Amino acid sequence: MFTASLPGHAPVSLHRRSRGGRVLAFTFPGQGSQQPGMGEPWTSHESWELVEESSDACGRDVAALLCEADADELRHTRNSQLSTFVLSMVVLDAVERTGATLSFAAGHSLGEYSALTATGALAYDDAVRLVAERGEAMQVAADEQEGTMAAVLGLDDNLVAEACEATPGDVWVANYNAPGQVVIAGSPDAVAVAGDEAKSSGAKRLMQLPVGGAFHTPFMQPARDRLRKALAEVEIRAPSVPVVANVDARPRSDADEWRTVLAQQLTSPVLWRASLHALADLGVTTFVELGPGKVLTGMTKRTHKGASVLSVSAPAEIDAFMEELANDAPSAPTVMGGENLYVTERLIVSPCAGIFTLGAGVRDGQQIRVGDVIGHVAGEEVRSAFAGTVMGIMAVEGERVTARQPVAWLRTADGT
CATH class of the missing domain: 2.40.50.100 (RNA polymerase II/Efflux pump adaptor protein, barrel-sandwich hybrid domain)
Structure with missing residues (x-):
């Protein structure tokens, strides 16, 4: 699974063939990137077989989520996380059939499970079950504690944090996504007040997010406790290449660390902007988003202006992806x-x-x-x-x- 090699053949590394010496980082989206019908373009692709495997692993009809669920159904955390993860793995499998290989990986929130599966740290069946359990745990926690999230646009990170600290009630920074894009989360009233405070400090806009909980805040403590138990029951191996973690933007390749990091992630802010900088510092030259939507593609372009940023979310984009990687390749190997x-x-x-x-x-x-x-x-x-x-x-x-x-x-x- 997730390899283009066959017995007796070595996988082909496209970035190693390129004259410019591209170093690829695969990045994977999180909840919020899902779209109704996002699986339809993939149903006739060889990689669609992973959907049936995921349904067997978690006991749910994943194909129906990917092809038939409407926006309201997909908005539920238990559905959005499972569907986004599985489609990301379908896209990854299709891309790896081309022979492309990664040097680093990272995923935004839920996407961290995709990154760990892509690098062999999690077996696919185990990852499906973990994602299903994570989504269920977060759904229950959100149902028990009303919360919401909103994106603050056009304001420095520190000023957004100060707006939260100046607000009475429960509100925190949940995601540091990109320059001028920070997500806050907490109780609806406190988020609204913090948003007004941010706008008075110069924020251009406050955009409510279509989610039913305050993720990556202390509101997710019950989900964190439940997820710890699930994590204790699966094998986590050392990833084949370093994966940059959400909680501290550090590249990690130690298997033992990930059990703690994945649980900690639920109640800690996602340091995505810092993660993108960490990948660049590690030598990444090309960022490739694999999965539904292009949310991370936009964040990467805002963070690294002029960087090579690619994305694959549908089969029709695979040829364009390969052509782009081949642009700096010699016309013939020497x-x-x-x-x-x-x-x-x-x-x-x-x-x-x-x-x-x-x-x-x-x-x-x-x-x-x-x-x-x-x-x-x-x-x-x-x-x-x-x-x-x-x-x-x-x-x-x-x-x-x-x-x-x-x-x-x-x-x-x-x-x-």
């Missing part, structure tokens, strides 16, 4: 399998973008003639323009390739 590409060697390239399938019987060492079919891409034949010996197949069976991407290389007898 090294393959440790050997220089000599004048007697030639590349066979894809005629279009799509899924690559290798031709029957094609193998290393095979002698081919001009016009022989090497394989197919999106139903189009990939024919060799040269005669020679197949020295290597460069595309993985089932991998999505771009137009003009090399799929095989030959050694010719005379360099023609």
